Amino acid sequence: MGKTFAQKVLERAAGRLVKPGEIVFAEPDLIMSHDNTAAIIDKFRTILPEGNVRYPERLAVVLDHVVPAATCKNAADHAKIREFVEEQGIENFYDAGTGICHQVVPEMGLTLPGTIIVGSDSHTCTYGAFNCFAAGIDRTETAGLWVTGRTWFVVPETISIELSGFFGERVSAKDLILTIIGDLGAAGANYKAVEFHGHSVSTLRLFERMTIANMGVEMGAKLTVFPPDRNVMGYVRDRGVDSKRSAWSDSDAEFYTVHEYDLSRIVPVVARPHSVDNVVPVEELEPTRIDQIFLGTCTNGRLEDLGTAAEMLEGGRIDPSVRMVVAPASREVYLAALKQGALQILLEAGAMVLPPGCGPCLGAHQGVLAPGERCLSTANRNFRGRMGEPESEIFLASPETAAASALTGYITDPREVM
Amino acid sequence: MSVFYYHQDDINTDLLFPGKYTYQCSSGPEIKEHLFEDLDPTFKEKVQPGDVVMAGENFGCGSSREQPVVGLKYLGVKAVIACSFARIFYRSAINQGLLLIACPEAVAAYAEGDEVDVNPTEGKVKVGDRTFEFPPLPDEIMEILEDGGLLSHLRKTYGRTGSEE
Numbered sequence: 044m045g046k047t048f049a050q051k052v053l054e055r056a057a058g059r060l061v062k063p064g065e066i067v068f069a070e071p072d073l074i075m076s077h078d079n080t081a082a083i084i085d086k087f088r089t090i091l092p093e094g095n096v097r098y099p100e101r102l103a104v105v106l107d108h109v110v111p112a113a114t115c116k117n118a119a120d121h122a123k124i125r126e127f128v129e130e131q132g133i134e135n136f137y138d139a140g141t142g143i144c145h146q147v148v149p150e151m152g153l154t155l156p157g158t159i160i161v162g163s164d165s166h167t168c169t170y171g172a173f174n175c176f177a178a179g180i181d182r183t184e185t186a187g188l189w190v191t192g193r194t195w196f197v198v199p200e201t202i203s204i205e206l207s208g209f210f211g212e213r214v215s216a217k218d219l220i221l222t223i224i225g226d227l228g229a230a231g232a233n234y235k236a237v238e239f240h241g242h243s244v245s246t247l248r249l250f251e252r253m254t255i256a257n258m259g260v261e262m263g264a265k266l267t268v269f270p271p272d273r274n275v276m277g278y279v280r281d282r283g284v285d286s287k288r289s290a291w292s293d294s295d296a297e298f299y300t301v302h303e304y305d306l307s308r309i310v311p312v313v314a315r316p317h318s319v320d321n322v323v324p325v326e327e328l329e330p331t332r333i334d335q336i337f338l339g340t341c342t343n344g345r346l347e348d349l350g351t352a353a354e355m356l357e358g359g360r361i362d363p364s365v366r367m368v369v370a371p372a373s374r375e376v377y378l379a380a381l382k383q384g385a386l387q388i389l390l391e392a393g394a395m396v397l398p399p400g401c402g403p404c405l406g407a408h409q410g411v412l413a414p415g416e417r418c419l420s421t422a423n424r425n426f427r428g429r430m431g432e433p434e435s436e437i438f439l440a441s442p443e444t445a446a447a448s449a450l451t452g453y454i455t456d457p458r459e460v461m
Numbered sequence: 462m463s464v465f466y467y468h469q470d471d472i473n474t475d476l477l478f479p480g481k482y483t484y485q486c487s488s489g490p491e492i493k494e495h496l497f498e499d500l501d502p503t504f505k506e507k508v509q510p511g512d513v514v515m516a517g518e519n520f521g522c523g524s525s526r527e528q529p530v531v532g533l534k535y536l537g538v539k540a541v542i543a544c545s546f547a548r549i550f551y552r553s554a555i556n557q558g559l560l561l562i563a564c565p566e567a568v569a570a571y572a573e574g575d576e577v578d579v580n581p582t583e584g585k586v587k588v589g590d591r592t593f594e595f596p597p598l599p600d601e602i603m604e605i606l607e608d609g610g611l612l613s614h615l616r617k618t619y620g621r622t623g624s625e626e
Contacts, residue, residue, distance in 0.1 A: 066599050079526075082487045089612055090620040109484050116485055165525040165549055179549050181527040183556040187611045190619055195601060229471045230519035234548050263522065265548055318471055405480035405524075426475035426523060428499040433479075 045293025047201040048268050049236040052176040052290055056159055063200045070193045073153055074101055075162035077144045078108040079182050081120035083163065084127050086186035096131045097192045103135040104128055105147050110139035110400040113408035142373025142399040145169040145257065145341035149278070150375050156271045156279065157288035161188065166341050166423065168259040171268035172252035174275050174289050178266050199265050200299040201292070202232055205241035208307035213457035215351075216251035217343060217421065217441035219304065220258045221312045225322025227302070233263030235299060238292055239270070243306055249274055250345045257342045258423050261319040311456050313419070314439040317427040325444055325456040332364070332453045333438070335418040337430075338389075338445050339370030339397070340404050343421035346371075346379045348442040353385035355446035355460065361393035362452030368410040369394045370402035392449070406430045412437075419448050462539075463512045464577050465504060470517035474550070476500040477521065477529035486528065489535030496532035510537025513577045515568055517543065521550025530557045534610075540579045542586060544568050555602055558610035562586055567593040581606075 046054070047063075054061050056069035076083055087096075096102060104124060112118035121139065128136040137147050145166055148154060156174035160167060163185040170177035180194070188194055204223065224231070237259050239252075247255070252269045259267030269275070271289035279286040311325040338344070338352055349371060361367050369389050371377035377399050380386045386396055395410075403410030404422045411431030412418055418430055418437050425437035440448070443457035450460055474480075476499045478492065486492050497504035514533065520543035521529065530553045533541065541554070544565035554561045560581050567586045571577070575589035584597045598606065608614035 066601060068601075078484055085487070086612055090615045092620070094619075114485065120484065163525055165523065167525075179525045181525050181530075181549060181553040181556060183527060183611050184552060187556070187615055190615055229522055230545065230547070233519065233545065260549075263519065263547055318473075320471075405483065407481055407484060411481070424475070424523060426473045428479045428481075429475045431481065433499045 044297055045295035047236065047292045047296045048238055048290055049176060049199050049201060049266065052157060052159060053196060053198050061198045063198050065198045066195050067198060068193050068195050069159060071161045071188065072101060072155065072158035073103055073160040074185060074188050075103045075105070075144055075148060075160065075164070075167060076185050077105050077164060078117070078120060079163050080104050080124045083182050083186045083189070084123060086183055087189050090186065090190050096133070096189045099131050099133045101192070102133045102189070103148055103153055104133060105137045105141065105144035106139040107143045107400045108405065109407045110398065139400070140374060140398060142376065143341045143344065143401055146345065146372035146376065149173060150373055152282035152284045155284055155288065156275055156286045157290040161194065165260045166257050168264060168267050169253050169257040169341055171256035171259065171266050172249055173278060174269060174271040176266055176268065179260060197234065199234055199236040201236040201238055201296070203238050203240050203298040203301045205301060205303045206239060206243035206306060207241050207303070208243055208305040209246060210306045210309060213443045214309050214311060215441045215443055216247065216254040218309050218312050219306065220255045221314050221322050221439065222309055223304065224258060224262045224320050225312070227262045229262060229318055229320045231262045232259065235264055237264045237267045239268070244270060245272055245274070249278055250347045253345070254342055261423055311441060311444050311458065313444065313454060314425055316425055316436040316438065319423070319425060319439065325440070325454060328454055330453050331438070332417065333419045333448060334365065334416040335410060335412065336365055336367040336445050336449050337403060337410060337418055337420040337422065338367065338442055339372065339402050340422040341372065342423040343442050344370055344372030344376065346376045348421065349376070349380045349385045349389070350383060352442045352446040353388040355443065355457070356392040356449060357388050359392055359450050361449045364452045365449060367394040367449050368397060368403060370397040371399050373399045403430055419445055419454055421445050462576065463507070463509065464571070464575065465501070465508065465512065465514045466571060466573070467500065467516040471519045471522055472500060472516050473523035474521060474526050474529060475523060478526060478532065480524065483526050483528065489531060492528045492532035493536060496529065508536050508538065511539050513539055513579065514541045515543065515571055517568065518545045520546050522547035525549045527553045527557065530554050530559050534559045542567055542577070555605050556611040558606055558608070560606065562595050564593050564595045
């Protein structure tokens with residue numbers, strides 16, 4: 044019987060053969076944290092009041108969640124983090140303005156195919172787009188990893204998702220992953236690895252794979268991963284990344300379940316409040332007015348996402364009843380979108396453009412919602428109260444649906460405004 | 462001993478501790494003020510040391526924020542018993558030394574007013590007059606839990622004694 048991706052990666056890390064269900068101890072290759080690094084420092088210091096991080100070269104620290112600082116507490120946290128990374132010689136530090144961790148870490152060439160990455164952020168699974176074994180952990184475990192360099196993993200069973208066909212017009216990766224989560228449910232992949240297979244995987248570009256991998260945790264997955272194919276090798280070449288550890292499951296690997304999706308049958312969908320698996324085709328949704336549109340985040344704040352929205356909004360005006368907030372995922376994305384003219388188009392259409400970062404996604408600043416307000420967001424989570432007041436509502440959709448809805452003021456099937 | 466029973470699946474981290482406070486609060490007393498705010502605003506006032514929380518499937522799904530677990534531990538909650546737990550939340554509980562019991566039978570058996578008693582060493586949970594067994598944690602993980610969480614566990618090996626934040 045062949046082996047899965049997760050088995051192979053953990054076998055190499057543990058130096059022995061492993062089976063699903065076993066616990067192994069392994070040293071992650073990269074340990075990522077963001078603004079919560081301030082809290083991690085405090086925890087780390089309760090173990091080693093004066094000692095050093097064991098492997099400073101394995102840390103990546105990105106300030107992205109509340110940047111620039113919104114409160115005095117945020118500012119103090121950021122200052123503490125800057126001092127710590129300086130003191131510990133942590134070279135992979137990216138200060139406010141660089142971008143969202145899940146965009147910046149790949150941009151900096153830190154997502155080496157086949158390596159193990161953990162991050163104190165649930166959307167760490169995004170790096171599976173680059174063939175990484177990438178899983179979220181909490182702050183305390185991150186502090187422990189700074190001390191010891193190692194942690195435990197349960198070898199997961201693996202779900203295979205086989206893709207065929209091509210997306211129709213104005214249908215994109217976000218619609219696919221929302222559809223999958225709607226089918227499998229919010230706990231449908233709990234503790235599992237999710238591998239993407241099938242003829243159509245090679246047609247999915249990296250930005251699309253990042254959108255898909257990013258949302259694996261919304262169905263409970265430990266990791267979501269794509270094969271180390273030509274697209275990944277293009278990244279490896281462009282960013283000068285070491286790819287010799289890339290891995291993939293054997294053709295006779297045993298999967299927990301296999302699910303097949305024909306991309307040509309995917310339609311624009313939204314996840315209704317207040318759970319990500321509450322998915323319905325836009326065309327079946329009752330007319331739904333919106334107050335705010337949020338285009339951005341680690342799910343859909345990339346150059347191609349902004350470009351698509353700009354293309355749809357070019358020469359048009361955002362409906363006067365709607366505020367549109369745009370947050371490019373990184374400085375690199377921001378600059379490219381600036382050069383391509385996407386930001387100018389979005390601004391001319393009436394959008395606000397935020398600095399690179401998480402923006403209002405977690406309800407900390409830059410576009411929080413009032414009671415009764417409704418936001419159509421390209422983010423990954425629509426839990427009650429996430430973007431502000433518990434009596435507000437979040438619908439999740441693709442950049443295409445966001446742009447179409449910006450024009451009309453209600454949630455609109457992007458195929459209607461072509 | 463009281464039981465806080467939430468007959469609901471997929472209770473997520475934003476309901477347990479809203480994201481808008483994630484970068485404002487990290488200590489037990491600060492967290493308490495917002496714990497379960499959008500799930501049950503009365504929880505923080507009513508909960509007593511030794512109490513138990515019960516819920517449905519996939520408890521703690523969503524963010525990696527550990528404040529819900531830190532808050533429950535701070536308030537002395539003895540255990541959370543649910544049909545199942547989300548992965549990061551489960552790890553978080555081990556890291557904080559909070560006992561989680563995945564036992565759908567125990568959740569199904571609960572009726573209002575039932576006494577609930579937990580014996581982690583024997584792997585047993587008693588609901589009313591019925592007793593259910595749950596599988597023990599692997600030794601390596603049990604050790605972390607018994608040490609009172611990952612930080613105290615690591616302090617045994619690496620550090621001097623120091624107080625938690």
